[in-house]
Amino acid sequence: MSSNQKITPNRKHVLDLDDFSKSEIDNLLHSATVMKEVLNRDIKKVPSLRGKVILTLFLEASTRTRVSFEEAGKLLSADVINISGSGSSAEKGESLLNTALTLQAMRADLIIIRHPLSGAPYFVARHLDHTSVVNAGDGRHAHPTQGLLDLMTIYEKIGSLNDKKVLIVGDVLHSRVARSNIHGLQAAGAEIIISGPPTLVPLWLQSNDKDSPITYQPNLDVAIQGTDVVMALRLQTERQASGMLPSIREYTRRWQVTENRMVSANNSAIIMHPGPLNEGIEISSSLAHSEVAAINEQVTNGVALRMALLYQLLTFNSESTEELAI
16 A cells, blocks of 8 residues: 555545545554654644644543544644633524534634534535535434554454455444444445344444345344354433333343353453443453454554544545554
């Protein structure tokens, strides 16, 4: 791969992974591995985005994603300004459109937006002429940078995803992470298995179409057999209507990923979780902190991946990320 390849040159926004090609994903992940080398230095800051202004507009709670984007921008020497719903004009009734237009008028180069409503980043992107938009999570719809950092982690741990089995287990219905991961994993050539309560898995994923690379298997003990990656999802009780689960106790009995269940996966299998983790619910506590868990690597890779994404969206010269890391 050429060292100066980038994501699609005319890409202005990153809203989901459904329009990313495999080569575009590979190029971005290659750039992220170089950024990870920068993270491992004693002095991590580089001047690549000096003079650029990045705004984080988070109208929904976040720790990992928000801090990760902020750190990524600052390590690249961009000016990063954080805006939350609390204390902003949104509390006074200002519309999302007017907020976005105001931020563009302040000459922001890029806005990173998290919003509780699906489609909000798309709406903002359609109305901005000069400012790029990155989706940091919109409702139940998408979380593209989480999908990319998960792919980065998988590649580091097990290599190519061709003919590899990835199990996504849990609350798929409410998970924007699952949706973006499905797009990315399909592009990477993985076989995807979904497991979880039927009430928490969308009907389109339960069809088990013979031509689909996605299989639904509600029995976790069956689904986990021979898998290479087990990705447990957070049980999003705050988004659920009543009656979708008999009880948390029943959920943990049938769909918690445990050491006993991981025995049925491949010997080199890893376990992942996008966070925040409900300790002892989605994954047993001992397994979540074991050597097979790649959860901390996901967090570190999130910074490196977001550095690569910001760099590629905000620079339009031929400078390679290898040259950046010297």
